[in-house]
Amino acid sequence: MSTVETTSEARPRKGRARAFAKALGRFLFAAVTTYLGLLAVTFFIGRVVPIDPVLAILGDRAPNHVVERVRQEMGFNLPLYQQFFIYIKGILSGDFGNSVLTTNPVMVDIRRVLPATIELATLGTLIGAFVGVPLGVLAAVRRGSIADQVVRVVGLVGYSVPIFWLALISLVIFYAQLRWVAFPGRIDIVFEYTFTPITGLYLLDSAWQGQWDVFYDVFRHIILPASLLGYFSLAYISRMTRSFMLNELSQEYIVAARAKGLSETRVIWGHALRNAAVPLVTVIALSYAGLLEGSVLTETVFSWPGIGLYITNSLQNADMNAVLGGTIVIGTVFIGINLLSDLLYRTLDPRTRNR
Amino acid sequence: MTAPASPSPAMSRREWLLSDRPQSRLQARLGRAYVTWRQFTANRLAVVGLLIIIALLFIAAFANLIATHDPVVGDLRNARLLPPGTAEYLLGTDDQGRDIFSRLIYGSRLTLLVIVLVAVISAPIGLIVGTVSGYAGGWVDATLMRITDIFLAFPKLVLALAFVAALGPGIQNAIIAIAITSWPPYARIARAETLTVRRSDYISAVKLMGASPLRIIVRHVMPLCISSLIVRVTLDMAGIILTAAGLGFLGLGAQPPLPEWGAMIASGRRFILDQWWVAAMPGIAILIVSLGFNLLGDGLRDALDPKEAGQ
Amino acid sequence: MSAALEIDNLSVVYDEFHALKDVSLAVERGESFGLVGESGSGKSTLLRAVAGLAPISSGAIRIDGEALKGSNRSKIFYRRVQMVFQDPYGSLHPRQTIDRLLLEPLVIHGIADGERRIERALDEVGLGNGFRFRYPHQLSGGQRQRVAIARALIVEPSILLLDEPTSALDASVQAEVLNLLEQILRDRKLTFVMVSHDLGVVTHMCERLAVMRNGAVVERLSSRELADGAVHEDYTRNLMIASKGFVKA
Amino acid sequence: MTTLLTVDNLKVSYPTRTGVIEAVRGVSFTLGKERLGIVGESGSGKSQTGRAIMGLTPKHGIVTADRLDFNGIDLLKASAGERRRLRGKRIAMILQDPKYSLDPVMTIGRQICETLRTHEKLGKAEARERALAMLEAVQIRDPKRVFDLHPHEVSGGMGQRAMIAMMLIAGPELLIADEPTSALDVTVQLDVLRIMDRLVADRGMGLIFVSHDLRLVSSFCDRVIVMYAGKIVEELAAADLKHAQHPYTQGLLNCMPEIGSNRHPLPVLDRKPEWAA
Amino acid sequence: ETPKDTLVEGFAIDDIITMDPGEAFELSTAEITSNSYSLLVRLDMDDTSKVKGDLADSWSVSDDGLTYTFKLKSGMKFASGNPITAEDVAWSFERAVKLDKSPAFILTQFGLTGDNVSEKAKAADAGTFVFTVDKAYAPSFVLNCLTATVASVVDKKLVMDHVKAVTPDAEHKYDNDFGNEWLKTGYAGSGAFKLREWRANEVVVLERNDNYYGDKAKLNRVIYRYMKESSAQRLALEAGDIDIARNLEPGDIDAVSKNADLATTSAPKGTIYYVSLNNKNENLKKPEVQEAFKYLVDYDAIGATLIKGIGEIHQTFLPKGQLGALDENPYKLDVAKAKELLAKAGVPDGFSITMDVRNSQPVTGIAESMQQTLAQAGVKMEIIPGDGKQTLTKYRARTHDMYIGQWGSDYFDPNSNADTFTGNPDNSDAGTVKTLAWRNTWEAPELDKEAKAALLERDAAKRAAIYQDIQKKYLANSPFVFIFQQTEVAGYRKNLKDFKLGPSFDTNFVGPIAKE
Numbered sequence A: 001m002s003t004v005e006t007t008s009e010a011r012p013r014k015g016r017a018r019a020f021a022k023a024l025g026r027f028l029f030a031a032v033t034t035y036l037g038l039l040a041v042t043f044f045i046g047r048v049v050p051i052d053p054v055l056a057i058l059g060d061r062a063p064n065h066v067v068e069r070v071r072q073e074m075g076f077n078l079p080l081y082q083q084f085f086i087y088i089k090g091i092l093s094g095d096f097g098n099s100v101l102t103t104n105p106v107m108v109d110i111r112r113v114l115p116a117t118i119e120l121a122t123l124g125t126l127i128g129a130f131v132g133v134p135l136g137v138l139a140a141v142r143r144g145s146i147a148d149q150v151v152r153v154v155g156l157v158g159y160s161v162p163i164f165w166l167a168l169i170s171l172v173i174f175y176a177q178l179r180w181v182a183f184p185g186r187i188d189i190v191f192e193y194t195f196t197p198i199t200g201l202y203l204l205d206s207a208w209q210g211q212w213d214v215f216y217d218v219f220r221h222i223i224l225p226a227s228l229l230g231y232f233s234l235a236y237i238s239r240m241t242r243s244f245m246l247n248e249l250s251q252e253y254i255v256a257a258r259a260k261g262l263s264e265t266r267v268i269w270g271h272a273l274r275n276a277a278v279p280l281v282t283v284i285a286l287s288y289a290g291l292l293e294g295s296v297l298t299e300t301v302f303s304w305p306g307i308g309l310y311i312t313n314s315l316q317n318a319d320m321n322a323v324l325g326g327t328i329v330i331g332t333v334f335i336g337i338n339l340l341s342d343l344l345y346r347t348l349d350p351r352t353r354n355r
Numbered sequence B: 001m002t003a004p005a006s007p008s009p010a011m012s013r014r015e016w017l018l019s020d021r022p023q024s025r026l027q028a029r030l031g032r033a034y035v036t037w038r039q040f041t042a043n044r045l046a047v048v049g050l051l052i053i054i055a056l057l058f059i060a061a062f063a064n065l066i067a068t069h070d071p072v073v074g075d076l077r078n079a080r081l082l083p084p085g086t087a088e089y090l091l092g093t094d095d096q097g098r099d100i101f102s103r104l105i106y107g108s109r110l111t112l113l114v115i116v117l118v119a120v121i122s123a124p125i126g127l128i129v130g131t132v133s134g135y136a137g138g139w140v141d142a143t144l145m146r147i148t149d150i151f152l153a154f155p156k157l158v159l160a161l162a163f164v165a166a167l168g169p170g171i172q173n174a175i176i177a178i179a180i181t182s183w184p185p186y187a188r189i190a191r192a193e194t195l196t197v198r199r200s201d202y203i204s205a206v207k208l209m210g211a212s213p214l215r216i217i218v219r220h221v222m223p224l225c226i227s228s229l230i231v232r233v234t235l236d237m238a239g240i241i242l243t244a245a246g247l248g249f250l251g252l253g254a255q256p257p258l259p260e261w262g263a264m265i266a267s268g269r270r271f272i273l274d275q276w277w278v279a280a281m282p283g284i285a286i287l288i289v290s291l292g293f294n295l296l297g298d299g300l301r302d303a304l305d306p307k308e309a310g311q
Numbered sequence C: 001m002s003a004a005l006e007i008d009n010l011s012v013v014y015d016e017f018h019a020l021k022d023v024s025l026a027v028e029r030g031e032s033f034g035l036v037g038e039s040g041s042g043k044s045t046l047l048r049a050v051a052g053l054a055p056i057s058s059g060a061i062r063i064d065g066e067a068l069k070g071s072n073r074s075k076i077f078y079r080r081v082q083m084v085f086q087d088p089y090g091s092l093h094p095r096q097t098i099d100r101l102l103l104e105p106l107v108i109h110g111i112a113d114g115e116r117r118i119e120r121a122l123d124e125v126g127l128g129n130g131f132r133f134r135y136p137h138q139l140s141g142g143q144r145q146r147v148a149i150a151r152a153l154i155v156e157p158s159i160l161l162l163d164e165p166t167s168a169l170d171a172s173v174q175a176e177v178l179n180l181l182e183q184i185l186r187d188r189k190l191t192f193v194m195v196s197h198d199l200g201v202v203t204h205m206c207e208r209l210a211v212m213r214n215g216a217v218v219e220r221l222s223s224r225e226l227a228d229g230a231v232h233e234d235y236t237r238n239l240m241i242a243s244k245g246f247v248k249a
Numbered sequence D: 001m002t003t004l005l006t007v008d009n010l011k012v013s014y015p016t017r018t019g020v021i022e023a024v025r026g027v028s029f030t031l032g033k034e035r036l037g038i039v040g041e042s043g044s045g046k047s048q049t050g051r052a053i054m055g056l057t058p059k060h061g062i063v064t065a066d067r068l069d070f071n072g073i074d075l076l077k078a079s080a081g082e083r084r085r086l087r088g089k090r091i092a093m094i095l096q097d098p099k100y101s102l103d104p105v106m107t108i109g110r111q112i113c114e115t116l117r118t119h120e121k122l123g124k125a126e127a128r129e130r131a132l133a134m135l136e137a138v139q140i141r142d143p144k145r146v147f148d149l150h151p152h153e154v155s156g157g158m159g160q161r162a163m164i165a166m167m168l169i170a171g172p173e174l175l176i177a178d179e180p181t182s183a184l185d186v187t188v189q190l191d192v193l194r195i196m197d198r199l200v201a202d203r204g205m206g207l208i209f210v211s212h213d214l215r216l217v218s219s220f221c222d223r224v225i226v227m228y229a230g231k232i233v234e235e236l237a238a239a240d241l242k243h244a245q246h247p248y249t250q251g252l253l254n255c256m257p258e259i260g261s262n263r264h265p266l267p268v269l270d271r272k273p274e275w276a277a
Numbered sequence E: 001e002t003p004k005d006t007l008v009e010g011f012a013i014d015d016i017i018t019m020d021p022g023e024a025f026e027l028s029t030a031e032i033t034s035n036s037y038s039l040l041v042r043l044d045m046d047d048t049s050k051v052k053g054d055l056a057d058s059w060s061v062s063d064d065g066l067t068y069t070f071k072l073k074s075g076m077k078f079a080s081g082n083p084i085t086a087e088d089v090a091w092s093f094e095r096a097v098k099l100d101k102s103p104a105f106i107l108t109q110f111g112l113t114g115d116n117v118s119e120k121a122k123a124a125d126a127g128t129f130v131f132t133v134d135k136a137y138a139p140s141f142v143l144n145c146l147t148a149t150v151a152s153v154v155d156k157k158l159v160m161d162h163v164k165a166v167t168p169d170a171e172h173k174y175d176n177d178f179g180n181e182w183l184k185t186g187y188a189g190s191g192a193f194k195l196r197e198w199r200a201n202e203v204v205v206l207e208r209n210d211n212y213y214g215d216k217a218k219l220n221r222v223i224y225r226y227m228k229e230s231s232a233q234r235l236a237l238e239a240g241d242i243d244i245a246r247n248l249e250p251g252d253i254d255a256v257s258k259n260a261d262l263a264t265t266s267a268p269k270g271t272i273y274y275v276s277l278n279n280k281n282e283n284l285k286k287p288e289v290q291e292a293f294k295y296l297v298d299y300d301a302i303g304a305t306l307i308k309g310i311g312e313i314h315q316t317f318l319p320k321g322q323l324g325a326l327d328e329n330p331y332k333l334d335v336a337k338a339k340e341l342l343a344k345a346g347v348p349d350g351f352s353i354t355m356d357v358r359n360s361q362p363v364t365g366i367a368e369s370m371q372q373t374l375a376q377a378g379v380k381m382e383i384i385p386g387d388g389k390q391t392l393t394k395y396r397a398r399t400h401d402m403y404i405g406q407w408g409s410d411y412f413d414p415n416s417n418a419d420t421f422t423g424n425p426d427n428s429d430a431g432t433v434k435t436l437a438w439r440n441t442w443e444a445p446e447l448d449k450e451a452k453a454a455l456l457e458r459d460a461a462k463r464a465a466i467y468q469d470i471q472k473k474y475l476a477n478s479p480f481v482f483i484f485q486q487t488e489v490a491g492y493r494k495n496l497k498d499f500k501l502g503p504s505f506d507t508n509f510v511g512p513i514a515k516e
């Protein structure tokens, strides 16, 4: 009996590791160059901004000699490329400089505001995924039905509505009229003295410390903005889920699974969704990254002390250290999320493990 | 060949269009367009979208005839913040005593201006970068994609904000900023499409005819990318409208007294508790128009790009 | 007189994978030559290497005695050598009418009287003018393969490379296409290199053939020898047995 | 011979925007514990017939028949649940291309166990034992290793064997094989056919073997049905192939080039519209 | 609901950049500093043209008008527990002058420099502080300046514990930073409240100072919570999430005053809103055009709508409440008159012009309103919006045509406004004294001379008369169109007792406020 061995079975493990290392190297190189580009672009924008940065530091009423002195101290009189090098040097030694606006080192500020955004975006994505995926599956399975149309329209409206507008309207309804939710910020001022966050993710922290009254308060603050962001990621996720599911459901292996006598539930959730999950991971990661930036407008409306608000505030005040720091951090998170989704993709899809 | 190039009496126009043995280039092209059109119109929601867009075009074209008031000059003394339905003010007035309805009508021109210009600027850039990058491969690809990645690694809105901050607020600068931030995804799409067709036999076949790379890209690869690009651009229109409105909302977009919808929401925001209509009306206008584009894009995708449907 | 196509110790490497290992062949002018072997044995790669579509790592290719450099091919080369691909569904541009498809090579090479040539080419492959303005999706597999052949012939090449032109077709359609190819071969006195995994098809079309396995040629023989069972390699013998059909135990 | 399956006037149609596509237009046959081949060119409705029997016609397709009876069970009247319980347990189907018909993200072993555990109450370990035994039965040399492989890690021939194992593990009485070997190399093709041949003989199953290769089918099966445009144009015993009546069947038989035969040009089919009538 | 012992204010505190009284020059900081630091003298709330003692029990001015001697009250302590002595006062002056940050000029204009400050501002003994000025200024001017927060007294001992060593250079000639870095967020004062924490754009937390020598604060804590939007503040106020809303806009003020649980209070502030015309522009330079523009503002409509409750029409540069303020509003919207003037100026058909406007209310609304009224006279005005820093950058570079701005006095004395609106020693682009007159490329040497004279007029009534004269001339002929004077309004919950807004930004005291 002549059994044909295929090449892939015979491929040695060592080669696999080398290929992985190579891929990792390429990825890191890409990440580093992207980073540098990121820095250059932001730096350039920061220096072209038609705002006198010294004005941001001193205000309008400072006498002229003070203005000149500070300009020199800050190095704004140096040529652009020198300023850039000084900046890069700072970054490489882990120093993002001080924020003009808050006087703190930028890293300290970001450590404070980032968890707020992370908490918001994470909750939003969780809502989006836990509602969006089942909706997408439902729409795909009942393709063309009323349910499908409803999911589609819900999704399309999500794509079409201005987030800040919806935020305003829902704030009026749920806070001003119904008093269901709390506003503004992340936590009531009452807890300023009784609650010490550890990670900065207030929901986790309060639950961890067993402070359920705090947890409830935090929840009342976060639920509305998180639901709004959740709606937007839901729109995206359900739509993508639908199309991935339609694609998987038309595959032959689904016919095979049915031919085996599997129940429809098992075919859909055990096989089709399991396969659709592979690209879905990327979609969810992308939507997470999208929420991080989508929070810029939402955070403005909800006075949410996150990084979006921090960046917009800093930008308007020509606080370039803060803007650059914030952008680098968001860029890092973006790149990190990409890496993570790539890794997840690899673990979920056996086909990518070798080759 | 006896069949005439024009529809014979025995053959209805529809049959002529649907004929699977077209007699001329024109008939083939029209037939194809007709099939696409039928696929498109089979999607009722898409037709609704198309109607919305047509209405938008109509309104923008005849704004001066439709509007009942001057969009910029209001009656501060007598007509400030009147609720909808007040005599002669259909949708109420804003804090400058201007007719919101008329402002919305004129605002459609700005909306159109933004999306058309952004599309005209960013789609070709994305198409060229993407196809060249995908087809050339190697260091050209690496370089172009690096640049694309850099732009993609930015939170889009923050980047647009930064650009507007650098260029100064105003509608032209908002358009430039949005265009600068919207081409990278197009480049990605075009590149992905190019990569899938680059190794395909039909491109190999053209290469075997002796066609130059330029010719292959322009005549054979680009047309293939265009339909998914059109779909994507149409779907993006909504996003562009929203981004422009977002910039307007943050005060960095169109300048007063221009009746830009996002800026109208921003100025209405102050009255949201008592005079809800000032902010609500432009929000609804944005919602309707971007919904229109989304519906249209969805339908176009199903018609032009069946295999991409849903993505 | 040199051979129409000569291949010396040709190797092709894709990302460390040796798809072709030191393959040598010579095809005389006017000859029809066959390549058989199972899937993945490198048959297509060989043809693609000749056409400049595969990365050549070492070895030489000569057309009519003229050596080709690397993977770059000139316009003139493509007037001499043309290729028909394996998959009729993938080798025609999905957004172009047949007319446009056939016009393309004429425009590229600046050949005049396009109209006439297109009509003639379609005629030659047994498709009437009625097919001229159709899109590929409006054609059956056999018709598409005819279009692909017409496209290859329209620049009047002297060497035609055929990569399993019928493997995607039904048996009955295969017969039509094979007959067409035979007729063209006869009329135009072309040099043919044809790839197939079907020994029947290859012996039907070609005088000589080479058997490939894992990127290397394992045996060279004539159709006559094959029909007579004068085979040296076990692998070739296995192929022969398999093509006879199932034998009940 | 006991009749396993009776098909009477089976029709499958798909309403589309441009009109109704009639994929199968009144097919009738009966099957006992024997090997029945169905041949015909692409699009003639072979697969649709097989899928209709399995109950796997897509939702928008319409299946009608005067009778569709499996071992006394009226398939037309059976509920969706009943039909599902039949599938895999009593009627099984092997699909054409192992590359596409195995779930790419699930190991081969799990896919085989899944069939078993759907139909029998069985522990994990026991299911694994049975699956390994089945893999051995389809002549996989190192079942333990293959059990944990993903479909993309095995060759086409091995994938097809895994598919056979997966479909036969619950011991069906009727097996529908829809072009089980067309995607494989000629040499591997014979291996797989031999395995199927043995299993069918050992287990006494009924087999419907769908293929477009008339010569292959006739050498493998007892009886052959020839389909054209959704209809049966001829039904004959494999041994009588040389005496086929219908010009279509004759054409199919003759148009293949063969080693040693010298027919230039090859005979081609001259399709007559009345065949499809 | 806010806690019983805590006052929560919603307040746009985004202007705060430092808490060091020697450095801070922002409006919000002024309020915080005045509640947490003490001064020698403060404005007299009953008559804001006078001052009264804070740390100082009494003071006297020498006959030559150059030496001011302050006697401190006894037994006072800083929040840290350290005693308050004249030495602390002297060091606070020295510190402010040597730091030489934005507000330092308020002190240095009296002839103080880093070299002579230890002589000119010194402790005669533990309870006596002597301050020597370089000219015989009007005492009202000197004392008014000493009410500015830059003259706050810091706890020398405490600050000395936190000074950071720096290497002296040409810019900063001293070997330490006078605790500036620490004081940016730290606290070393003796006011009714202690500063516990400031988190930029988030919150300022004050706690009662139990060592305060005056009336102890009623509440334990005051929290200023950052909230920018008026509507958000109103929402939070209605919901009871804050006790006081500090930045309400007209519509919200109405709503708050109609709410049974809420009330409003207001006080005129020293901030003036004006539109200025840059004399670099050929058209705007013409006096007739300048006058015409004063007729092209719909003061009445603006007053009745856009600034209703938050401001009063005011057409002169000295705010009501300051010495010598002139309360005359002769201009009304009069398009015909304006057209006449434009015709006289040679531009009967109008012209096109731009106006830089920052993105905030009510200036945007006023700009839009002006855009409409100017259009009636044929002047096409384009609005160039920007955020505050952006428009300011342009304004300070003199690249604008028109600018709508606000001006709050640097210290509560008429000289502050008089100087900036009339002074312009060097009108070239390189000019270093960037007064508002300079920014609009406008010179008025006569008026400037008058203002300088007023500084040395020791009789307060005569001094007031000079300022009134300047304002009259200014009203008739200047490139500044004054529109209104700000009224600060706050909405609050009715369970608050004794909540009042002061006449200036550093007189909004929270110490007396109690909760029911």
Ligand SMILES: Nc1ncnc2c1ncn2[C@@H]1O[C@H](COP(=O)(O)OP(=O)(O)OP(=O)(O)O)[C@@H](O)[C@H]1O
Binding pocket: C014, C015, C017, C019, C037, C038, C039, C040, C041, C042, C043, C044, C045, C046, C086, C197
């Ligand atoms: N672009 C490529 N990159 C990497 N490997 C390739 C590429 N093209 C072909 N190969 C590999 O080269 C080997 C030979 O491929 P080739 O297409 O020549 O086989 P073939 O004999 O034509 O097979 P078939 O009968 O299936 O067409 C295969 O193992 C294939 O995986």
Ligand SMILES: Nc1ncnc2c1ncn2[C@@H]1O[C@H](COP(=O)(O)OP(=O)(O)OP(=O)(O)O)[C@@H](O)[C@H]1O
Binding pocket: D014, D021, D022, D023, D024, D040, D041, D042, D043, D044, D045, D046, D047, D048, D049, D058, D061, D212
């Ligand atoms: N879901 C469907 N919708 C519409 N028509 C369909 C559908 N599935 C199959 N058909 C049509 O049914 C006809 C018969 O298809 P079937 O798959 O049975 O052919 P086949 O004989 O198996 O061909 P092949 O040898 O190519 O597999 C074809 O014409 C096909 O176009």
Ligand SMILES: [Mg+2]
Binding pocket: C043, C044, C045, C086, C163, C164
């Ligand atoms: Mg091949």
Ligand SMILES: [Mg+2]
Binding pocket: D046, D047, D048, D178, D179
């Ligand atoms: Mg089939």
